[in-house]
Amino acid sequence: MDKSTADTVARHLVAAGELLDEDPQAALEHAQAARARSGRIAAVREAVGIAAYQCGDWAQALSEFRAARRMGSKSQLLPLIADCERGVGRPERAIELGRSPEAAQLTGDDADELRIVAAGARADLGQLEQALAVLSSPQPDPTRTGSTAARLFYAYAETLLALGRADDALQWFIHAAAADVEGVTDAEERVAELA
Known part of the structure; x- marks a missing residue:
């Protein structure tokens, strides 16, 4: 691709990345604009997939992730x-x-x-x-921290709660709250509800 097209695609991808959390729909529009100019690049298709995923457009996200994989995405x-x-x-x-x-x-x-x-x-x-x-x-390691650990502990707690094991669930919600340094779950609120 020529330099001008590459620059335009790069600008759209940067904008998509910056908007992803605050305005996923705008991020998706930027990612789709990048795809319109360079749809044969795995990273571009992956970016469209991620933005569609953030928007809850599961079918489009699935299509884009599959395309990225076929193109050799290493993600x-x-x-x-x-x-x-x-x-x-x-x-x-x-x-x-x-x-x-x-x-x-x-x-x-x-x-x-x-x-x-x-x-x-x-x-x-x-x-x-x-x-x-x-x-x-x-078995989950309750000493871990980070968003993935917090989400894992949270899912574990939710499942325990659904099975009627409220005391065990409370302990895992506490672990989720401790692991959740980025605030991706409402584990603290769940602890307050169950305590």
Whole structure:
């Protein structure tokens, strides 16, 4: 692509990144403008997918993430793809992705993100014991901090609560609140409700 087009695409992608949290719809419009000029670049398709995901447009996000993967994206998109499958009403497909060989290769936060999605898919199907099993294997480490740990602990607590184990749930909401240094959950409020 020529320099002028590359500069325009880059400006749209920067704008999309800056707007993603405060105005996801505007971010999506910028990402789509970048795609219109360079739709054959994996990073551009991934950016459109992320913006569509933030807007709750699961079908578009799924399409863009799949395109990015076909183009050779090196990002760990599997948790996002599985969550999009849940969003379009296919929790069974999200569970299949969670058990795939590719899923077995994920580590750290990426693996935890996929566990959260797979457990949510199980809960969507009313399979709360299986959801708890997904979240418990391996057992969450309550000393961790960060947004992924907080979300994992929160999901674990929610599942325990749905199973009628309020005392255990309270402990995991407390762990989620302690881990949530970025304020991505309402764990503190949940602790107050249950205490």
